[in-house]
Amino acid sequence: MAKYVYDFPEGNRNLKDLLGGKGANLAEMTNLGLPVPPGFTITTEACRHYLAEGSTPGGLEQEVAEHLDALESRMGRKLGQADDPLLVSVRSGAKFSMPGMMETVLNIGLNDESVHGLAKQAGGNERFAWDSYRRLIQMFGKTVLGIDGELFERALDAVKGKRQDTDLDAGELQRLVETYKGVVREQTGGDFPADPREQMRLAVAAVFDSWNAPRAILYRRQERIPADLGTAVNVMAMVFGNYGDDSGTGVAFTRDPGSGLQGVYGDYLQNAQGEDVVAGIRNTIPLQELERLDKHAYGELLAIMETLENHYRDLCDIEFTIERGKLWMLQTRVGKRTAAAAFCIATQLVDQGLITLDEAVTRVTGDQLAQLMFPRFDAGADRKTIAKGMNASPGAAVGRAVFCSERAIELSEQGEDVILVRRETNPDDLAGMIAARGILTSRGGKTSHAAVVARGMGKTCVCGAEDLEVSTDERRFTAPGGVVVSEGDLISIDGTTGEVFLGEVPVADSEVVEYFEGAEPDGELVRAVDRIMRHADANRRLGVRANADTPRDAARARRFGAQGIGLCRTEHMFLGERRRLVEDLVLASDGDERQAALDALEPLQKADFVAIFQAMDGDPVTIRLIDPPLHEFLPDIVDLSVRVATSPDATDKDRRLLAAVKRLHEQNPMLGLRGVRLGLVIPGLFAMQVRAIVQASKEVPGSRPEIMIPLVAAVQELESVREEAVKILAEAGVDALIGTMIEVPRAALTAGRIAEAAEFFSFGTNDLTQMSWGFSRDDVEASFFSRYLDLGIFGTSPFETIDREGVGRLIEIAAEQGRAARPGLHLGICGEHGGDPGSVHFCHEVGLDYVSCSPFRIPVARLEAGRAAL
Ligand code: ADP
Ligand code: MG
Numbered sequence: 001m002a003k004y005v006y007d008f009p010e011g012n013r014n015l016k017d018l019l020g021g022k023g024a025n026l027a028e029m030t031n032l033g034l035p036v037p038p039g040f041t042i043t044t045e046a047c048r049h050y051l052a053e054g055s056t057p058g059g060l061e062q063e064v065a066e067h068l069d070a071l072e073s074r075m076g077r078k079l080g081q082a083d084d085p086l087l088v089s090v091r092s093g094a095k096f097s098m099p100g101m102m103e104t105v106l107n108i109g110l111n112d113e114s115v116h117g118l119a120k121q122a123g124g125n126e127r128f129a130w131d132s133y134r135r136l137i138q139m140f141g142k143t144v145l146g147i148d149g150e151l152f153e154r155a156l157d158a159v160k161g162k163r164q165d166t167d168l169d170a171g172e173l174q175r176l177v178e179t180y181k182g183v184v185r186e187q188t189g190g191d192f193p194a195d196p197r198e199q200m201r202l203a204v205a206a207v208f209d210s211w212n213a214p215r216a217i218l219y220r221r222q223e224r225i226p227a228d229l230g231t232a233v234n235v236m237a238m239v240f241g242n243y244g245d246d247s248g249t250g251v252a253f254t255r256d257p258g259s260g261l262q263g264v265y266g267d268y269l270q271n272a273q274g275e276d277v278v279a280g281i282r283n284t285i286p287l288q289e290l291e292r293l294d295k296h297a298y299g300e301l302l303a304i305m306e307t308l309e310n311h312y313r314d315l316c317d318i319e320f321t322i323e324r325g326k327l328w329m330l331q332t333r334v335g336k337r338t339a340a341a342a343f344c345i346a347t348q349l350v351d352q353g354l355i356t357l358d359e360a361v362t363r364v365t366g367d368q369l370a371q372l373m374f375p376r377f378d379a380g381a382d383r384k385t386i387a388k389g390m391n392a393s394p395g396a397a398v399g400r401a402v403f404c405s406e407r408a409i410e411l412s413e414q415g416e417d418v419i420l421v422r423r424e425t426n427p428d429d430l431a432g433m434i435a436a437r438g439i440l441t442s443r444g445g446k447t448s449h450a451a452v453v454a455r456g457m458g459k460t461c462v463c464g465a466e467d468l469e470v471s472t473d474e475r476r477f478t479a480p481g482g483v484v485v486s487e488g489d490l491i492s493i494d495g496t497t498g499e500v501f502l503g504e505v506p507v508a509d510s511e512v513v514e515y516f517e518g519a520e521p522d523g524e525l526v527r528a529v530d531r532i533m534r535h536a537d538a539n540r541r542l543g544v545r546a547n548a549d550t551p552r553d554a555a556r557a558r559r560f561g562a563q564g565i566g567l568c569r570t571e572h573m574f575l576g577e578r579r580r581l582v583e584d585l586v587l588a589s590d591g592d593e594r595q596a597a598l599d600a601l602e603p604l605q606k607a608d609f610v611a612i613f614q615a616m617d618g619d620p621v622t623i624r625l626i627d628p629p630l631h632e633f634l635p636d637i638v639d640l641s642v643r644v645a646t647s648p649d650a651t652d653k654d655r656r657l658l659a660a661v662k663r664l665h666e667q668n669p670m671l672g673l674r675g676v677r678l679g680l681v682i683p684g685l686f687a688m689q690v691r692a693i694v695q696a697s698k699e700v701p702g703s704r705p706e707i708m709i710p711l712v713a714a715v716q717e718l719e720s721v722r723e724e725a726v727k728i729l730a731e732a733g734v735d736a737l738i739g740t741m742i743e744v745p746r747a748a749l750t751a752g753r754i755a756e757a758a759e760f761f762s763f764g765t766n767d768l769t770q771m772s773w774g775f776s777r778d779d780v781e782a783s784f785f786s787r788y789l790d791l792g793i794f795g796t797s798p799f800e801t802i803d804r805e806g807v808g809r810l811i812e813i814a815a816e817q818g819r820a821a822r823p824g825l826h827l828g829i830c831g832e833h834g835g836d837p838g839s840v841h842f843c844h845e846v847g848l849d850y851v852s853c854s855p856f857r858i859p860v861a862r863l864e865a866g867r868a869a870l
C-alpha cells in the first residue's frame, strides 16, 4: 500500500518531489539533530490524488491519525485536549518555493475549552492564550473558510486604535475572539469549528486546494513551475514566539544574499508569531541585536547557521522562533541571491573548501552573468524611487516619458531618448517600442505583451508598476505621493530591479564588461567571474564563435573570447551608397550591364572582408553569401510610386526601378527569392562574392575563410553553386571550406545527401524555427505569443530557446545523417539560440562543434558550454 505520511525523521532533503521543499528540509534538519518541533509530512502524491479525484486517497485519514497519535504520545498531550492541549501548525510546502502563494494555519487545536488549558500550560499566561486563539480564528477564517481577511483586520484595528497588538490585554483579546466568531457566523452561516481534529482535517484540505488558487496558478506560470506537482502538507507541533518579551520570531540568511559577504543578516521581532516578522505589523530589529536580548539563544542560532551552511554547502535562509529562551528551527532552504552574490558565494565556498571549482561553475548561470553585463544605475547616485514594478527585461534606461507610439517616434527622430509609458502595450505600440530606450507599463506580468516583446528586442522594460495611474489622454502619469510625470519629463527605469526613478539617474558601465574588454580583474565580483570563466573555458567541449559583420564587432567578439566568426552576414555590404550599385544590378538589361554592376561591387566587398580577416587574426571566418531578397535593397514601393506619379522630375530610371520593384514584389518574401535561390537566378552574383573572399584572403596571410550557402533545401541547389565556387578557389590557389546552412526542414531531413556537397553545416535556427512552426518571426512575437505563453502552449518562445521536441529533433536528425555521410563533418549553430543558455546545453548534448552568437552573448555561451560539460 502506498505510504502517504512521513514522520520528519523518515525523510531527507533529496525527497523534495515527494515531501516538498519545506518538508524535505525539515526532515534533514531533524536528522542533523537540530531543534525542530516534531511533526510529519503528507506527501505531494496525496495532494495530486486529491486534486484529481476530489477526495483524499483511501487510507490517508487512517495514516494521518496514526502519525498524530504518535505525535501526541511523544508530546504527552492530545491535540486540543481541554486541560493541556497540543497545538499544531498545518503548512503548505511545494517542491519549488512559492513564497506567500499558498496557505498555512497556526495554532490548530484551540477552542473555547482548550484556550483555558493553554493558559494554564503557560503558567497562567491568559493574554498569550487568547492571542493564540484569535490568531487561529483569523488565519483559519481567511484561508480555510475563505472569509475576506480585511474583516478581521478591521475588527483588530478597532480594538487596537493607535496601540500595537502587543498592548492588548487578555480581556480585550478575549472579546476580540468573540467578535471574530461573529464574523465567521455572519460570513459562513455556521460556527467556527470547535473540534480540533475537524480543524486539522479542514486545514489539510485547504492547503491542498490552495495549489489551484488563482494567484498560485499565476505565479507558477510566471516562474515556469509545472502545474501538476501538487503541494505537500506539514503538520508540526506549535512553538510560541508570542509568550512575551522573552520570546519572538525571526528570519535570517547565513550570508548576505545581496553581496555574498559573510556576516549576520536577518530580522527579529519580540513577542510575535509566524508571519508577523515579514508582514510589517511592527518594526523588526536587526538580528545582531538579539545578542543583547538573549545571548544564549543568539549564540546557538549562529552555530546552527554555520552547521547548515557547512551541511548544505551553500547560502541558506531560515525561519526560527524563540520560546521563553529556547530556540526552535522552523524552516530552511538554499536561499535565493542576486547575480553578483551568486558568483561571490560560489568562489568563497571554494576557498572555504566546501565545494570544488567544478561545482562553483555549475552554481552560477549564464542568465546571472548576462545580468551583470548590463549597464546599471550608479548605486551611489542620488535617486528618488517613485514606483516599483516587475523586472521584465534587464538594463538601465533613461529618457523622456511619452505616452503613445507616434510621440515616441517623433521625439526619437529628433535625437531624444524616450521611455514609452503605457497602461499595457499591444501590437500597435510596436513601432514606439522600437523607438524607445525603455518601456514602462502599469499592468501585466512577466508574460505580458510588453515584457515578451521587450525581452525579444533586448530592451529595458519594467511592467506591472501598479502604483502608477497612467492617463494616455492627458499624457501623464501619477505616482504615489502626488508625483506627476508629464510628457517630456525625464524618468529612469531599472529593468533589473523593476524600480522607476524620477529624473535622470547616472548610468555606470558594468565592471564585468570592462573586465571582458580586457581590464585587469579587480574587486571581489570581477575576480570571482574571472576564476569561474577560466574554469568553464578549461572544461568546455563546445567552441564559441561570434555572429559579427563588421571589423568592430569582430574585434570586440575576439576580446570577449570568440574563437572565430560563425556568421558573417554580407547583406549590410549592399546598403548605403552601394544601393545604387544594387539598383544597377537589378535594372541590368543584358549580361554586360549586369557584369559591370557586379564588377563595381567586387572591390568594395573585398575591402570589407580584408578588414574582418585582419580583425580575426587567423581565426576562421564563416561568410554567408547574400541571403535577403533583393527588393530589400530597393526603394520602398509606396514612396517610389508616389514619386513617379507626382514629381515632375521623376527620371526614366525611377520609372524602370518602379517596374522592377513591382516585378520583384513578393507576398511572402521570407519564403521567396532569397538565399541560394538568388545565386541560381542571378548569374555572377555568388561568383562575385566568392572572388571578393578569395582576393581578400590572399591579401591577409593566414586568414581562414569558410564559404556558407544559405537556405539550401536540396543538394542539387548546393551542387551547382559549389561547382562554380570550387573553380574560383582552384584558379586562385586559395583553400576554403564550402558548407551550407541547415535552416529549411527539408534540408535537415535530407542532410545525408546534402553532406555530400558540404564540408560543414551551420544550423540557422531562426529560419528553421520559423519554418518548422510556420511562425513568421517578424510578426508572431508581437501578436499572439503572449497568449500562447499564458496558455502554456510553450514555456518560453521557441525563438528564444530551442524547441527540443520539434526543431531540436530536426537538428539531431541532420547531425546524425550528416556525420554518417561525411565523418568529422564540422557542425555549428548560428541562430539567435547560440547565446541562449538552454540552447547551448542542447548543442552540447547533440554533439555540435561550436555555437555562434552575438558578441555580447559570448561570455554567456562560454560559461554555459562549461556548465554543460561539467
Ligand atoms: P510560508 O511558506 O508562507 O513561509 P510557513 O509554512 O513557513 O509559510 O509558515 C508561516 C509562518 O508560521 C512562518 O513564519 C513559520 O515560521 C511559522 N510557523 C509555522 N509552523 C510553526 C510552528 N509549528 N510553530 C511556530 N511557528 C510556526
Ligand atoms: Mg516559511
Ligand code: MG
Pocket: 710, 743, 764, 766, 767
Ligand atoms: Mg536564415
